[in-house]
Amino acid sequence: MSKQYLTLHTLPDAHPSDVFALAPTNRSILSASGSSTIRIHDTTQADFPLLQSLEGVHPLGIHHLATAREARRAASAGFEGKIKIWSEGEDGTWKADGEISDQLKAGDVWSIALSTDGKYLASSSINGKINVWSLAEEGNPKIRDYETKGSFGMCVDLSRDGRFTASGHENGSIYVFDNDTGRLTHSLAGLVKPVRSVAFSPSTTLLAAAGDSRTIALYDVKSGEQIANLAGHGGWVLSLDWSDTGEYLLSGSHDGKAKIWRIETRQCVATHSHGDKPLWTAKWLPKSTRSEMFALGGGNNAISFYREAAG
């Protein structure tokens, strides 16, 4: 029941240091690293040419990036503590479109996620606070302020329907908040070690979470019950991403390996090695006319693109 994915292309020195974040759009992929620059590569052409570099945007390096699925908007988070918002013009050029600066100190904000329409941004923080910001209003005000028990919020995600925010914490806690009511919906048990990635399935029925326990836990978003455990990674799981159809989950590990899991059978159907350096980020590209594709980025400074083998 294994699946074949072929290496399509590798950008060997996409960045001068560890690639920490990838964020795809319909026709390009944004990437960020320990350098101060965001690079944007064209994913519609066979050689993935560089379209644009946003130079010097976070001087101490960039740890997270997010794009909106159905809006031309992106956000970046740098080690200096700022979140910058980016918008893509009609001509395909990305420009700065504001910041989130509401009393943020370095380290206040860690992981970020954008809503499908690009109007909301969720963030986690070192002190465990989870916030939602409105990017549609003047000054990007904070509209939700979720308190947790103070453990480092290592990852955050927004459901595609915009209704839920999920966060994963260093102490193993996973929380799901209802953005409509501003209340905690679930506190999910199951992982005791740091949770480094959380991801809602496209239909918002499932939440995947993983981290140092090396297994991926699947939860039913409605009931909060843990319904499956996907075991197989040998290293800490740093990154999770659902395919557009929700059939497959892509995971990336600190040991440099990426795995693809078929959700229906709960089985690992493919494993790819991106060298032995940490695989910080693994992302599906939005499904286009081409076959299903994903991109990996990590400690070898490279970005590699894979596609499903035909047949």
Place this chain on the structure above:
Amino acid sequence: MMDATVDADADELLFEPFLPSPPDSYSWDPSEQNLDDKILQGYLEDSQPISITELGEDGESSHGPVTPVPDRDCIIGRIEDMLERIVDGLLAGNEQLTINLKTRSGLSRRHQDAGTIPSARDIEISYPGNNAQDARRFTIVVRILELIHGCLIDDVIITKRDMYYRHPELFGKQPVVDRYVDDIACTLGVPRSLLNVTAAAKGLVAGNFVLSRADGTSMRGLSEPEGILVPTIQAGDVLDMSAVHWILVIEKEATFRSVLSSPLWKVLGTQGLVLTAKGYPDVVSRRFLLHLADDFPQISMHALVDLDPDGIHIMSTYKHGSLRLAHENVAHGNTPGVNLPNLQWIGVKSHHIDRASGNEGDTTTATLADAQGVMKLTARDRKKAHHMLEWGICREYGSEPAWRAELQRMLMLNIKAEMQILDELPGGLVLWLSSRLEVMQGGSSDDEILF
């Protein structure tokens, strides 16, 4: 000093509770006093002032072109000028007596680039000043000036430790002495050794070397099972390093001791030299290493430090010197003196931690990631890492991209690791070290080879 002091007023901080392991000073255990007394005795018996102009053979400096360094008489004269101004002020009945000092305490590394010397800032110390603390500070500086003056006149060496014990109630704590001695050296623009003030030897060294003293005595690096105090090399001393293939600097004494007590040390010890300055290195240890680097450039030098911001800061102090003591580096023209540009980082690095062999489906494989010694970063660690990312050498396009990358990886994973975690590897830390050293001797710089 710790990052907490970087942007704060150094004078205020000086009188705050003792900060943990600031560079070039250390906490004092009363039980060490006898040891220090012995060292001091050694210095006192030795009428030869320790001056780095005499380090090399034939009285030539071993680093850079020789530019005039103030001699003892000149320094005595300048100290007398400073003291005289105070006496004059007293005689004239001035309401305020003032000493002007230059200091490099509390400088930020933000604007420091490798190889450049930060400029000192001026401070004014007045009596009676605005409060009792000002008055006390003035008294301290005058007393230290007197002590230095006395030692220079008598041409004897004094340790900072001994200075402190002359007036413990006045100085309050050791770092007060350390700081003002350094400020006085900075003000006069000379290395501290030219004031005849040394740090008591704090570092330990062991290995297959022999130091033959001019007086006919000799020190063998393997003579003591627990290492010997780092010696001060003087003119006429001959160092035999012919059996030494590598030099390893170890951040912590505990790790140094466990290396020396390992059965493998019997072999390893015949091939190399290990040194620890027990945390932030003192000038004596750094000068010893500099001497080795200058005279034996073919011997590779490696650093083993904790994977945390302090570990990298300590390695930086070995390699690039201490910011606060930058005047130590400029004894001879503008050639930076006490630093080790070829110091290589052997570990601990983040990829040493999660090295699960990754047998498919086998999640029970023991990994270092689960070992004792892997810890969360504290808020202070994260703050310090952010500060360090702004250092000239750790900035984008700075001279230490690997340090920048590891600081960022620490922040990403929010973990740090002590050297001891390498003991969890099959064969332990020492086997790991010996194979790493072998690999690095072979000229390979590939960190991944062992894994």
